[in-house]
Amino acid sequence: MRAPDTNEILLQVKGVSLAFGGVKALTDVSFDIRKGEIRAIIGPNGAGKTSMLNVINGFYHPNHGAITFKGRTRARMEPFEASRGGIARTFQNVALFKGMSALDNIMAGRTLKMRRGLLWQMLRYGPALAEEIEHRHRVEEIIDFLEIEAIRKVPVARLSYGLQKRVELGRALAMEPDLLLLDEPMAGMNLEEKEDMSRFIVDINDHYGTTIALIEHDMAVVMDLSHRVVVLDHGVKIADGTPDEVKKNQAVIDAYLGVAH
Numbered sequence: 001m002r003a004p005d006t007n008e009i010l011l012q013v014k015g016v017s018l019a020f021g022g023v024k025a026l027t028d029v030s031f032d033i034r035k036g037e038i039r040a041i042i043g044p045n046g047a048g049k050t051s052m053l054n055v056i057n058g059f060y061h062p063n064h065g066a067i068t069f070k071g072r073t074r075a076r077m078e079p080f081e082a083s084r085g086g087i088a089r090t091f092q093n094v095a096l097f098k099g100m101s102a103l104d105n106i107m108a109g110r111t112l113k114m115r116r117g118l119l120w121q122m123l124r125y126g127p128a129l130a131e132e133i134e135h136r137h138r139v140e141e142i143i144d145f146l147e148i149e150a151i152r153k154v155p156v157a158r159l160s161y162g163l164q165k166r167v168e169l170g171r172a173l174a175m176e177p178d179l180l181l182l183d184e185p186m187a188g189m190n191l192e193e194k195e196d197m198s199r200f201i202v203d204i205n206d207h208y209g210t211t212i213a214l215i216e217h218d219m220a221v222v223m224d225l226s227h228r229v230v231v232l233d234h235g236v237k238i239a240d241g242t243p244d245e246v247k248k249n250q251a252v253i254d255a256y257l258g259v260a261h
């Protein structure tokens, strides 16, 4: 695995707090994500990991604090602004158009990139046609990269879980994101599928230089894949550092003791 080329900060989370009624999901959490790194967010169940991803991509608006992304600071952002701005996301449970083929699902990820309006697209005329050809080309390249040529025309509902996750990854990649958020990319996978997914995550980071933030419960995977790890417990950041530093941290060991994963 290649180390990030720079220490440039792509995203900064500063003093973020989020509550749902009386439940404090996040309390004064700060950390950064450097350009080109694979950053893991870990912690026991209910630690606030998914809430953190949801704040980063604008699904939730924090009660306090702010996010700086590519130099722009905001207290709140809408999901469409996050995706337009270059943040793509996959979900804990696969969120694809199940009746559509793998190819069409990945193509759907390009919609945000399309400049011509829907009418032009429907007419498939002139510049819109040229644009569609360019998008097709990019999508075919992603299909090739993720080694899913054989299933490109198959409706997603008929694919194994591992392949569905791969198509979802392809759809996120089709957005050519600066920051890719992966919510438990290996959840529910068998060992072989996990190994494949790990390889693709490292390859995406290497090949496209995409910055990746991921939530993952499998510690072996996290320690293997990530450049740096931030640890949450009960909504509070308890550690932040390289996998080796985090592994030795007493607060982390205590937080995980007796917690089944």
Ligand SMILES: Nc1ncnc2c1ncn2[C@@H]1O[C@H](COP(=O)(O)OP(=O)(O)OP(=O)(O)O)[C@@H](O)[C@H]1O
Residues within 6 Å of the ligand: 020, 023, 024, 025, 043, 044, 045, 046, 047, 048, 049, 050, 051, 052
């Ligand atoms: N939409 C919501 N409404 C109310 N409470 C919520 C909501 N989302 C999360 N919470 C609460 O916020 C806390 C943090 O939840 P979150 O899902 O972010 O944790 P997590 O670390 O992702 O957990 P897991 O590993 O189990 O997925 C929990 O106490 C949870 O019950």
